[in-house]
Amino acid sequence: MVETLSRKNQTSNPFELCEKLNIIVIPWNLDSDTNGFYKYIRRNRFIFYNSNLPEHQIKYVVAHELGHAVLHTRLNATFTKSIHWSNLSKIEVEAHQFAVSLMIADIDIKKFNTKKEICLYAGIPLEMEKYINK
Structure with a gap:
């Protein structure tokens, strides 16, 4: 699905995909335990991300919430640190x-020796390395 979405929209950048898919992305001063959340309200899709996160984490959080927007359109979801x-x-x-598939869509993962290196390069949480097919 990520490959089709990226090819159709000519980007794998989660912010650009949200714009092309009419998903509104909003930075918000959220509780420190909340990375972001996806909200579906009356046929409108919103992604809120914690504006206090380091820059390298924001892209992953938006990619994750975009996953909810595309895969679970009518379900609201929250991405917390405590889970x-x-x-x-x-x-x-x-x-x-x-999110992992989207974050590595434009990367030649064969040039890396380990999944950990891919995660560090792409801004993917190390706990998600199990979702990288190498």
Whole structure:
């Protein structure tokens, strides 16, 4: 799905994809435990991300929430820091898989020796390296 979406819209940048898909992205001063959330209201899609996050994390958070917008359009979802990575719901796993695929879409992962190197280069949380197919 990521490949089709990226090719059709000629970008794998989550911010550009949101713009092309009419998904409104809003920085918000959220609680320190909340990275971001996706909200569907009356056929309108919104992604809120924590404006206090370091720049390198924001792109992943938006990619993750974009996964919800595309895969789980009518479900609202929150990306918090307190959820243990090994105990994720099915929709959270799918959103992470989507985000990882999107973040590496334009990278030649063969030039890296390990999945950890790919994560560090692409701005993917190290806990998500299991979703990289190398």
